Structures are given as C-alpha cells and as structure tokens.
Amino acid sequence: MAYHHGDLRRAIMDTALEAVAEHGPVALSLRDVARRAEVSHAAPTHHFRDKTGLLTAIATEGWTLLGNALDLHRGSFAELGVAYVLFATGHPADFAVMRAPGLVRGGDADLVEAQQRAGDMLQEGARRHSEGDPTTALAGWAMVHGLSTLLVDGMVAPEPGSDVESLARSVTGRLG
Amino acid sequence: MAYHHGDLRRAIMDTALEAVAEHGPVALSLRDVARRAEVSHAAPTHHFRDKTGLLTAIATEGWTLLGNALDLHRGSFAELGVAYVLFATGHPADFAVMRAPGLVRGGDADLVEAQQRAGDMLQEGARRHSEGDPTTALAGWAMVHGLSTLLVDGMVAPEPGSDVESLARSVTGRLG
DNA sequence: TGTACATCAGTGAACGCGCGTTCACTGATGTAC
DNA sequence: TGTACATCAGTGAACGCGCGTTCACTGATGTAC
Secondary structure (H helix, E strand, O other): OOOOOOOHHHHHHHHHHHHHHHHOOOOOOHHHHHHHOOOOOOHHHHHHOOHHHHHHHHHHHHHHHHHHHHHOOOOOHHHHHHHHHHHHHHOHHHHHHHOOOOOOOOOOHHHHHHHHHHHHHHHHHHHHHHOOOHHHHHHHHHHHHHHHHHHHOOOOOOOOOOOHHHHHHHHHOOEO | OOOOOOOHHHHHHHHHHHHHHHHOOOOOOHHHHHHHOOOOOOHHHHHHOOHHHHHHHHHHHHHHHHHHHHHOOOOOHHHHHHHHHHHHHHOHHHHHHHOOOOOOOOOOHHHHHHHHHHHHHHHHHHHHHHOOOHHHHHHHHHHHHHHHHHHHOOOOOOOOOOOHHHHHHHHHOOEO
C-alpha cells in the first residue's frame, strides 16, 4: 500500500457515499469506509478528524451541489422543482446525509453557509411563484420534496420508457 | 424486579418507540430498550425473538394504525391526505420505522397484510380523486407525503396559533 | 380446600464482535542551502 | 547537482465500550386432581 494515495480525501468521501447509499448515514462506519478505500482504518482520521467530521464534509458538499443545481434554474419554480427532484434522485446518499440531523457538526461554518445558499434560492423561487401566498409556496415545496423522497426510497419509480425528469415535470405541472 | 411484569410486550414496544423518536430506527438498541423498560436486557428476546422481530412488530402496528386512520376518511381525497399527515406527525416514530427498509422482516405475513390494507385505501382515494389520471394521483400523494416528512423532520412547523390539521387542510386544498 | 406440576416470564453471566479513537511509528515528499 | 531536514500521509497495534444473542437458571402463575 502506497503511503501517498493521491487524493485520499476524495476517495474516502466517495466510498462513504457508497456505504451511505447501502445502509444509510446512521449506520456509517469509519472502519468500513477505510476498508472500502483499501486503506488502514486510522487513515480517515487524518483528513476528517472523526466520524462527525466526515459526515459534515459530505453534507456541506451536498448542499453546495444542490445550490449549484438550483442556481441554473432560477427562472421558473417548476424548473426549480425539477432540479430539486433530479438532485435528490441523482445524489441519494448526499440527500440522505443532508437530512440526517444530529450526525453532523450543526454549527460548522461551511455547512451553514452552503445550507443557507440553497435554502435562499428555494425560498426565493417559491415566493416568486406564489406571489407571496405562503400556503402555495409550501404546497410546492412539499410536492417536490415528497416526490424526491418517494423516488429515493423506491416507493415510486418512473414508468418504463419514461424518466425521472419528465415525471417530475408532469407532477410539478399539477401545481395550482 | 417482579418476574411478571403485566404487559411487558406493550411496554417494550412503547419504550422502543421513544428510543426511535430520539435516535431513529437504525440506531435502535435492544439493550437500551430493556434499560428504559427497567427490565433485564434479555427480556425482549422472549417476546420478539430478536431485534428485527421487534421492529417488524412496530411496523405492523404502524401500518395498521394508518389503515384505521384512513378508513375513517374514505370519502374525500383531501380528508384522506389530512389523515395521512396527522398520522405521520402524531406517530413520528412509527412513521420512521414504516419507512425503514431492511430493518424489518419484509416477508412477514402480518406486516404485508397491514401494508396492503393501508396502500389500497390510499390508491383507491387517489384514483377516485384524480378520475383515473395517474399524474394527478401521484402529485397528491407526493404532496401529503412531502408535507408529512417536512413536518416530522422539523423543517416546517405550523404557524404559532395554528396547528398541523389546518396547515394540512390548506395545503391539500392547493391541489389542482 | 390442598397440593403437585407444567408452563410462562424474566434474570444475569458469558460469548464473540465491530466499533471509534489514540498512539508511537515510518515511509514519501518537498524545500533550503 | 547533492544533501540535510521538516513536514506530510498513512500504518498497525492497542484501548475500552456497547452491542446481539445464547444459556442455564429461578420465581410466579394457573390448572388438574
């Protein structure tokens, strides 16, 4: 085993995401991640300090990616909703860690900033769409969030021959 | 400690639900449940065989309760949705176990039956509301499910002075 | 009413395991001169 | 170009812990006669 891996930090985050996709964030084990990355079990500590540090880094990256995705679709709330659903289904493990309360260093500055950026975009889009009616905005958020979790949890799947994007588009089209 | 507890089975399920409410179903520990119930750590085995057995029993009870709640509101889809949201927020730990895949004896006959009953009611209500349009039915389900998870995860809360029921009612009213 | 006995419900010690974290270490790399 | 040295990145042994499960056991209950 080489002493200098190249980009172990990246490799550990990627294998952690694989593990999360399989067993969920609560069951994540540092030693398992190290095994998957083919590295000694103490190596991750060097990059993330501890388990919470690893999960915090993943959550921060997830919110940043979501922010980036939303940023490309600020024009219409329907498109914002589609982007939300596509992010969740495209990054189910990130999505799971982002929603895992208590596993993450809540006060972490980078995490808070990334969360805020994505949250602001969502709120702004919802407000513009609903012309200030908070119920309509909440209904829209609930719908895209609900569709995301149903898809991620495997309780709903697109028809064969169709895909997540067009499913999301037709569902958000059903909004008042 | 009395050798005959009275209704230890019930007590263990209740304390397990408390533990799930605090730390989620994946982190549930049999020994912790026994400690909370003030009983030796081997006692739960006697009633549930093993950890999976306990979670399966909880999930089965959850689906049964949801089925009962939906049964009272078969008339309108809006009311069905409200009942769904009220069940989720009223029984957040059950709701979490019911959505926890892999922690439960999937093939368990009682569990499958309870799931099917609740699922059929939901589908029937959605179909009647949407007059056969599957997209509208999915949009409705996604909305009530999404609102439920947002409330349960604490990402949304009713305005002070309002409550979950009227929030759910106004959101479901926003459906095409 | 009394007693023997089967069954039920819970105890507590023991097992082996995987975990997170700490620690002294060692090999690889890059920089100063 | 060569060499000394600081720093970086990963190793592997060790720790103490909580876990799920098993086991022989014991006390409580209910039933047959």
